[in-house]
Structures are given as structure tokens and as C-alpha cells.
Amino acid sequence: MRGLLLAWACACMPSVAAAQGLLPAPVPEDPVAVRNYLDQAKRVVDAAAQPAAPWNGPRDGPRAQRAKRIAIVAEDLRNGGVLGVVDGVLEAARVVGWSTRIFDTAGTPELRLKMLANALESHPDGLVIVGGDARAVLPGLRPFSERSIPIVGWHVAAKAGAVPGTPVAMNVSTDPLEVARVTALAAIAESGGRARVIIFTDSGYRLPQEKADAMAAVVRACSGCTLLEMRDVPISRSQELMPGITRSLLARYGRRWTHALAINDIYFDYAAPVLTQAGLPNTAMAMLSAGDGSESAFLRIRARTFQTGTVAEPLNLHGWQLVDEMNRLLAGESVTGYVFPVHLVTADNIAADGGDRLLYDPANGYRDIYRRIWERP
Structure with missing residues (x-):
């Protein structure tokens, strides 16, 4: 995987703007090559920052399967991304007439299998996993499969679609590696190719590490x-650890540290106050997140307080998609495999597509489209 990522980086291929071709690897002694690299990086970032495009997902499918019981196992409801998706699932479930029950693992490994066992004991018709790693909890998923209970998830693997080697029929997600690439390119573009970067990740999960x-x-x-x-x-320990880590990194790198990249906005919730306490101007460091799009991130971006961007997930939309994919499975049909395009939120576009409500909620009519698919008013 590392070799493949490095090969990609040398070519710098941005699928967000595939029509723009390959980004050439910059050659230090060739100013023209460096300028071309930056120009194309900016085009990729600008494309990702455009308003939501018209809906290009499914437009037909089975009617709503009525009166189903759905168990939702959430990785950590303190995480804004997880919470946003769960809210979307609950909203869509009400439309199709399903009852739901939430089981929160609080981000602790010892609770994951226990919460799955508790979910199984609730006798659900379907299981939705929000966050985590499907392969890591495979022993807890097998009993659902043995009882023919369909499973869908959000951010439970490195790629969207069915998760090989597990009973998860659909992992709903944007392209996580494209999210990561756009985030890093945004830092490079805004720094004029002079970014000095620290990346925050969580190696306890495969997906965050691959994004990092x-x-x-x-x-x-x-x-x-x-x-x-x-x-x-x-x-799960970001609140406890990030303040001290941020102070330590400031002491070590000082002004050399210009950009902080992270796999989730939550790291910045606890790093930004330390930067303010240290007396840094809001423009002294730029923070960009490869995923989430939390309320606090939107507030920082809107106030121009350190954070300059987040590649926000359409959390509520993903919740509706989870319900649609589950509905297809309950109807005996295949999942869609739909992947929503990557979107970068900045101070320039934050007012669009739900930004006034501190979230990324694409204004493409997805709710009405899903209602028509399900034939629900």
C-alpha cells in the first residue's frame, strides 16, 4: 500500500479532476515544473471546493420495507462524524417507518464486541455499523451473518462497497484516499508549495492510517x-493527549510548523485552544482535516481561527444512503455501491450547502429522491 501511494504521489493523479490529467512531480531545479505542479494542484483544490453537483446517485429501487427493527452500533458518539451519520440514519429510518436502537462503543476496544452482542440480543432485522473497522470486529459480525441479518456500515473499511472477508454488504463512504489527497494538496496550494507539515492519525484503525x-x-x-x-x-484519547502534544510540538518546531493535517477534525478541537493560549495569531498555522466536517470545524473555518479547510463528509446524506442500501438488502436486492464526490469546505464556500447550519448537507435534493425511490410522502 505504501508503495502504491508513493507511486501515486510521484505522478500526483487527482481523480477529483481527472480531466485535468496528471500532476507532474516537481523537480527542485526546474522552476517551471514546480509552477506547473502548483497550478494543477490549485485546479484540483478549486474543483473540490465547488458547490455540490446535481445528484448522480440512484433514482430507482425497491419500495420501503415496512416495520423493520434496525440496530445501530456507533463507534463513538462524541465524534462529530459518527454522530452526524447516526442522525441521518435516524431521520431516514423515520421516513421508511423503521424502529431503531443505538449501541455506543465510546471508542473503547473492549466495548465493541460487547455492543455488537447487545445489538444481536435486540433481535434486529438489520445492523448498521457507524465507524470503526469491520475486520477488527469480525467475530462480533459473524453471528449476524449466521442469522441472515444484513449489515451495512459507514467508514468501516478503506474503500466503499462490500468489505471482502466480512459480511458487510456495503461500506458507505467518499473515496478516503481522494479525501486525503485533496486535503494535502490544499495545504500545498495555500502555502505556495512551502508547507511544513505535521500529520495526526490513529494507527489503531486501518483507514485513518491509510489516509495519513x-x-x-x-x-x-x-x-x-x-x-x-x-x-x-x-x-478516543484526543481530548486527553492533544493539548500536551501540541505544546510539545510548538516547543520543538516553533515557526517551522506551518500546517497541521489530520484524519479527523476532532484533533483540532483540542489543539486550537493551545495555539491561542500560546499567543499565536490565527494565521500563524493552517489546519486542514481529511474528513468529518464537524460543527466546531465549521466554526473555526468561518471565524478564520487556524482551521482553513475540512474535506467534509455529507454525513446526513450518508445516513440516508445507509438506510437505502439496507432497504435494498431487506428487499432481496443488491446494494448500489454509490460513492459521493469529495468536497472541500473553506471560508470562501462555507455558506453554501448547509454551511449556515454548520454542516455539509448537499443542496441536490437527495431526500426527495430517496423518498420517491421508497415511495414515501
């Missing part, structure tokens, strides 16, 4: 940029 590796590969491909270090901080 993808960001690192892009930074390393920028000849004028420097990857200062990659720091492993468990998401």
Missing part, C-alpha cells in the same frame, strides 16, 4: 514542502 499515508505521500512529492513528522494519537 496518502497525505504524507503528497507532501513528500512537493519539493518545497517538508513533512516534519506523523504523530499517532488515538482519536
